[in-house]
Amino acid sequence: MSETINVMLAGPRGKMGTEALKMIDETNNFQLVGCIDRKHNGQLVSEVDGLPNLNAPIYTDAEEAFERLNADVFIDLTNPETGFKHTKLALHNHIRPVIGTSGFSDGQLDELKKLSHNQQTGVVIAPNFAIGAVLMMRFSQMAAKYFPNVEIIEKHHDEKLDAPSGTAVKTAQLIKEVRDSMKQGHPDEHETIAGARGADIDGMHVHSVRLPGFIAQQEVIFGQSGQTLTIQHNSTDRKSFMSGVKFAVEEVMKIDHFVYGLENLME
Amino acid sequence: MSETINVMLAGPRGKMGTEALKMIDETNNFQLVGCIDRKHNGQLVSEVDGLPNLNAPIYTDAEEAFERLNADVFIDLTNPETGFKHTKLALHNHIRPVIGTSGFSDGQLDELKKLSHNQQTGVVIAPNFAIGAVLMMRFSQMAAKYFPNVEIIEKHHDEKLDAPSGTAVKTAQLIKEVRDSMKQGHPDEHETIAGARGADIDGMHVHSVRLPGFIAQQEVIFGQSGQTLTIQHNSTDRKSFMSGVKFAVEEVMKIDHFVYGLENLME
Amino acid sequence: MSETINVMLAGPRGKMGTEALKMIDETNNFQLVGCIDRKHNGQLVSEVDGLPNLNAPIYTDAEEAFERLNADVFIDLTNPETGFKHTKLALHNHIRPVIGTSGFSDGQLDELKKLSHNQQTGVVIAPNFAIGAVLMMRFSQMAAKYFPNVEIIEKHHDEKLDAPSGTAVKTAQLIKEVRDSMKQGHPDEHETIAGARGADIDGMHVHSVRLPGFIAQQEVIFGQSGQTLTIQHNSTDRKSFMSGVKFAVEEVMKIDHFVYGLENLME
Amino acid sequence: MSETINVMLAGPRGKMGTEALKMIDETNNFQLVGCIDRKHNGQLVSEVDGLPNLNAPIYTDAEEAFERLNADVFIDLTNPETGFKHTKLALHNHIRPVIGTSGFSDGQLDELKKLSHNQQTGVVIAPNFAIGAVLMMRFSQMAAKYFPNVEIIEKHHDEKLDAPSGTAVKTAQLIKEVRDSMKQGHPDEHETIAGARGADIDGMHVHSVRLPGFIAQQEVIFGQSGQTLTIQHNSTDRKSFMSGVKFAVEEVMKIDHFVYGLENLME
Structure with missing residues (x-):
């Protein structure tokens, strides 16, 4: 039997926050000890409309919450600004933070790293x-050492405004770290209609499909003479993030240092 | 039992020609009665290096071949110029031609149509x-009536020089015939790296992947709220053309008029 | 401009019914004139919690609804028993029914066919x-004439109890109608682990994948020497049904006879 | 610039052997110093029909070849019996062997391991x-730690006799090593047609497609709530093995011990 992990959470009424509460509720060895919220001070989670039936108290004052609650792990699903303050408070109280954001500056990350160390x-x-997207990026980086020729196709709903997607760009950057810069395709290739060969990131071609009916999908295709290797991730629901949150909560219990990115928690 | 179809063929030593001879040899009710070739006049097919063991005579004089041979169908796998002359000779001799070329001019096609009629x-x-590519294009045109949002991804080996492929352009044109012109994607979408959204053909986006390990593949993806429909053709070997030649030989026996494109032989 | 089609609907509070009301609301030339519901007699649709803001009256008495409402088309999204009664009432009142059910008996279908004729x-x-699934089945039947070798892979969430899916079985039956019965694969093939080659329907092999993360997907794969042709449908949301309902409403206005199956409305 | 690696090869006239000679010819820092063949003693490779234009001598006596040739690496593409003898001779002569076979017994592997050590x-x-297949298996094993629900679909030409394929079984075994044994799918699921759910390997379902037009393809599909991750390898030509041979030649230069499986050469 795993030992119980006491968890506190900030942002319980957001979409991600509510999903996280459900996940905590459904995980045998996770125990919710309290929440930080902008409203509902003094109420129980179970008393708030739309939240799971959990008997944990809500605090609007973050400092008070970190002092009173006997938590092992703190999950923050608010925003970068609030999340940064919370993370520092958690570390000062020796409660391990699990923070889901790409919005911290390099300076903020450095400060948290030092604080974690101290x-x-x-x-x-x-x-x-x-987790699936994290693995896709990791495998792509590994494969690129042996398959330097690679193209990326990402497919999203047609409400998405920017192309290529952030994940596609990040994947290309990770691949760039491990392969020599090269111009792919035939040296004399030409587009009879502009754009056919996609966006060029360090010689890699990236293609963005936008159609109703898709949610979020990416495939990374590696080719060499006589074979292709494809790694595809398909996301159909934000529930998919919860297995990553759960994994991070379990892993943060095993470390006493700063880790950026789930991939660095994987063996 | 099907009745025997007597076949003559021009271009037996080309790659396609030799495959066609094998196909004729393996088809129970096809009988090779003779070939037109630039060399080997008077020899048997079986006497020529690399050709199947068929006891049919070879003629270098096309007129002589059409007069002497008692053929039902004439297959031409040479080139547009020679093929045009052969086709006219075949029609004059009431031998049904099956011609594999996209190289005839509109004028030539008109002339053959009239001759066929006369x-x-x-x-x-x-x-x-x-046949698979022909069906893919036909199904795409049918689907577009109900799914106006569509993108095309075609994948070829990286020796291919032009992008998008001819088949992709043809597919887009066929779709264009049956749907209203529309700009796909979000009206405010933008490329952070040029080319990400592919080539634009009448609002349809077309993406060309070029990687070693691919031969020739195309997928046509239709999307609407809550569902996608994809039609994919994958070609791995020129043998794939032979089922189309066989189909054309069988079908040309049933008609007494001019047909352009296998799709117009299908029910 | 298309002329307005006046629509009435039975079952507005079911999941499909509510989606249909939204679709009617969003379609310019569709006008909701009233609903049949088991509750809320005399209220407006807009007064019922969870329904769109439409000023159409609700009737609990179906006969009264059909007599009072000036409708062109009647959509039924209730159940086979109620739906059958409603359909007969609609036809008696010369209101064209669009009914989504696979639950009518052959006898009931015959009765409705005669009534429609009279x-x-x-x-x-x-x-x-x-519509995507209907097209997939239709294209599969067309392709099978030229590609008799075919296998079906269907993928669903792991809450689904039966395998293969009803759509896979129906697809195989449609293919069976147009190809000669044949045993696929090598005559001497053997399974080293039972089940590897899937379910056998008239020589076609059908494979059922059950994994969390999938919703409902099917691919029909046709193969012949040197090429494959794949038709894939992916359903991610029940919204996907609404384009089919909309299509049926538009098409039923053009006919004065009985049609079973959307495929028979397609050209 | 990389230093030149002197290579000798046994089995130059086999299909794989001839491809390997071409690869050596095309690799700048590889130099063929000689071959072992059952025929053509004393001739040059360039003098044998069908072999590349390489000025390296052929020996029929393996012992003589290993003594006379100044090689860094020895590639064997013969058969397990001959290959085993050659490998021992190579090690005795301090020439690093690269051997492509799954046919050695555990005893033989032990013997070679000791000899390599000595x-x-x-x-x-x-x-x-x-390399693509090796990476697919490796990534699958890594992903299974985070995605215990997995199914495998492998697709081959319809001349293949056994199902599932050896690669599919090996992949399942590698996954089995890292995940707890579990029964996948719904506990109450049932097949209405036997075989629909595929072969069962430790709870994993494996599906074998056999159709003309395929060569060798495998996809490993991982699913969890809201997401799927798919790893696919597609092999279209035996040329695909040559990048693996090349990689092994480069890597064997860096080690002084016994390695079984390319995956153990990868970082």
Whole structure:
């Protein structure tokens, strides 16, 4: 039997926050000890409309919450500004933070790293909680050493405004770290209609499909003479983030240092 | 039992020609009665290095071949110039031509159409013998009536020089015939790296992947709220053309008029 | 400009019914004139919690609704028993029914066919409103004439109890109608672990994947020497049915006879 | 600039052997110093029909070849019996062997391991030279720690006799090593047609498609709530093995011990 992990959470009424409460509720060895919220001070989570039936108190004062609650792990699903304050408070109280944001500056990350070191308290900052996407990027980086020719196709709903997606760009950057810069395709290739060969990131071609009916999908295709290797991630629901949050909570218990990105928690 | 179809063929030593001879050899009710070749006049097919063991005579004089041979169908796998002369000779001799070329001019096609009509002799001109590709284009045109949002991804080996592929452009044109012109994607979408959203053909986005390890593949993706429909053709070998040639030979026996494109032979 | 189609609907508070009301609301030339519901007699749709803001009256008495409302089309999204009664009432009142059910008996379908003929009023009964799935099945049947070798892979969430899915079985039956019965694969093939080659339907192999993360997906794969052709449908949301309902409403206005299955409304 | 690696090869006239000679010819820092063949003693490779234009001598006596040739690496593409003898001779001569076979017994592997240790000479035995397939298996094992629900679909031409494929079984075994044994799918799921849910390997379901038009393809699909992760390898040509041979030659130069499987050469 795993030992119980006492968890506190900031942002219980956001979409992600509510999903996280459900996940905590459904995980045998996780125990919710309290929440930080902008409203409902003094109430129980179970008393708030739309939240799961959990008997944990709500605090609007973060400092009070960190002092009163006997928590092992603190999950923050608010915003970068509030999240940064919370993370520092948590570390000062030796409560391990699990923070889902890509919005911290380099300076903020440095400050948290030092604080984690001084407090000897583990912290996980995760810009992406979708374990499948994290694995896709990691495998892509590994594969690129042996398959330098690679293209990326990402497919999203047609409400998405920017192309290529952030995940596609990040994947290309990770691949760039491990392969020599190269111009892919035939040296004499030409587009008879502009854009056919996609966006060029360090010689890699990236293609963005936007159609109703898709949610979020990416495939990374590696080719060499006689074979192709494809790694595809398909996300259909934000529930997919919860397995990543759960994993981070379990792993932050095992460390006493600063970790950025779920991939660095994986063996 | 099907009745035997007597076949003559021009271009037996080309790659496609040799594959066609094998196909004729393996088809129970096809019988090779002779070939037109630039060399080997008077020899048997079986006497020529690399050709199947078929006891059919070779002629270098096309006129002589069409007069002497008792053929039902004439297959031409040479080139547009020679093929045009052969087709006219075949029609004059009431032998039904099956011609694989996209190289005839509109004027030439008109001339053959009239000749076919006057001779009351069926003829099939096929720019593409890959039945799978023909079906993909046909289904795409049918689907577009109900799914106006569509993107095309075509993947080829990285020796291919032009992008997008001819098949992708043709597919987009066929779709264009049946849907209203529309700009796909969000009206405010923007590329952070040029080319990400692919080539634009009448509002449809077309993406060209070029990687070693691919041969020739295309997928046509239709999306609408809550669902996607994808039609994919994958070609791995020129043998794939032979089922199209066989189909054309069988169908040309049933018609006494001019047909352009295998799709117009399908029910 | 299209002329306005006056629509009445039974079952507004069911999941499908509410989606249909939204679709009617969003379609310019559709006008809701009233609903049949088991509750809320005399109220407006807009007064019922969870329904769109539409000023159409609700009737609990179906006969009264059909007599009072000046409707062109009647949509039923209730259940087979109620739906059958409603359909007969609609036809008697020369209102064209669009009914989404696979639950009518052959006898009931015959009765409705005769009634439609006598009343010279069009009716559409659709066991499946997902246009993409209907097209997938139709294209599969067309492709099978040229590609007799075919396998089906369907993928669903792991809460699904039966395998293969009803759509996979129906697809195989449609293919069976147009190809000769044949045993696929090598005559001497053997399974080293039972089940590897899937379920056998008239020689076609059908494979059922059950994994969390999938909703409902099917691919029909046709193969012949040197090429494959794949038709794939992916359903991610029940909203996907609404384009089929909308299509049926538009098409039923053009007919004065009985039609079973959306595929028979397509050109 | 990389230093030149002197290579000798046994089995130059086999399909794999000839491809390997081409690869050596095309690799700048590889130099063929000689071959072992059953015929053509004393001739040059360039003098044998069908082999590349390389001025390296052929020996029929293996012992003589190993003594006379100044090689760094020895590639064997013969058969397990001959290969085993050659490998021992190579190690005795401090020439690093790269051997592509899955046919050695455990006893033989032990013997080679000891000999490699005693001679302090690196050796690579690879049951599979397709780097893409090796990566697919490795990534699958890594992903299974986070995604215990997994199914495998492998697709081959319909001349393949056994199902599932050896690679599918090996992949399942590798996954089994890292996840707890579990029954996948709904506990109450049932097949209405036997075989629909595929072969069962430790709770994992494996599906074998056999169709003309496929060569060799495998996809490993991981699912969890809200997301799927798919790893796919597609092999279209035996040329795909050559990048694996090349990689093994480069890596064996860096080691002085015994390695079984390319995956153990990867970081």
